[in-house]
Amino acid sequence: MRYEKGHKDATRKRIIDVASRRFRKAGVEAVGIAGLMADAGLTHGGFYAHFGSKEELVREVIADALDRSRARLARIAAEGGGLEAIVRAYLTPPHRDGPEVGCAAAALASEIVRHPAETKAAFAGKVEALIELIAEHLEIDDPTVRRQTATAIFAGMMGTLQLARAMVDEGASEQILESGVEAALALARHPRR
Amino acid sequence: MRYEKGHKDATRKRIIDVASRRFRKAGVEAVGIAGLMADAGLTHGGFYAHFGSKEELVREVIADALDRSRARLARIAAEGGGLEAIVRAYLTPPHRDGPEVGCAAAALASEIVRHPAETKAAFAGKVEALIELIAEHLEIDDPTVRRQTATAIFAGMMGTLQLARAMVDEGASEQILESGVEAALALARHPRR
């Protein structure tokens, strides 16, 4: 081999990592293949040795980024804080200000909707896994209610983070984050009317 | 005048209306000036007689679309259903399936974040008005708690609609909408721990 064993895999991983940050920061549409590859230290033509199309990369990035978010939140919960630690870690100024390393669902949700079904399916599957993680940390017996509550908590976290990012005023933004924390914890406490 | 009085205003309004539908359906970035103007029955060059830039149009569209959403939801609440009617009208399959005439916040939130401060400010201001509308229909005495609860309810509604749109499976999508309704009503009922 002209390159050491594992070289191509490492390059592929590097492209995904660069794309993952850039997609979350600027949106998928705003990121071009040429700039992406330059960031990864390569030229644009080589892209197609790794991915069949930009859309295929999008799918891989979404799956990878959401897997990592899930793992990170699972670790945070496991360290003893449970659901409250998840919620507080998610609705925090650093997460609001660092979308490039944050939750891909919050960063890309409204544009993923317009992608092909295959991409949406990848997104939907990983979001379900995130919801499942939240459900595991709810003290609700009925599995249907637990699942519904977990879904609403995640939707609220995502919507809250997006609103906090849209605010121009720092104080207003932090009040929104706080509202989101309170609401998530209230839902975890009062799953039924 | 070569055109009857009010002609230019009517054209401007038509451009905004066409842009409003197309932005919400495809995202701001995916909509070009030429296609937009063709849809409005004009050629692209005329665009700059009405708007200084595409970004200026984006700002006008956001303000207009969110004003209309607010007015629509206010009417629905006033017809007797109150907050529950707002929530149920928002988290409904037709709204999920018709983003082009639906809430601009849910359709565009994650991309507005990346626009210039002036655009974000226009968005933020109108979202505050929507939250205020929700707050008006909450039976909570403490204005801070009322406001916080309204914020969380709106964030949850927005996040829920986005998740429902991202699902490929129809049944899963409808369960998400239902979770959102339940959660919003639960928050309205239990504002404090």
Add this chain to the structure above:
DNA sequence: TGTACATCAGTGAACGCGCGTTCACTGATGTAC
């Protein structure tokens, strides 16, 4: 051990295309005389 060849990750020119924006122009109508 030395030479010929195969491999293939990565290169970079080229493809057609649409983008946002500018600008000299058109032509229907209103106003001035």
Add this chain to the structure above:
DNA sequence: TGTACATCAGTGAACGCGCGTTCACTGATGTAC
């Protein structure tokens, strides 16, 4: 009333640019003999 001119919403060619994708190629290294 008839003619000359001013107005200005809208036209369409042109600008430089970046997009996603294709493809003939390079050149470093491994394998075969």
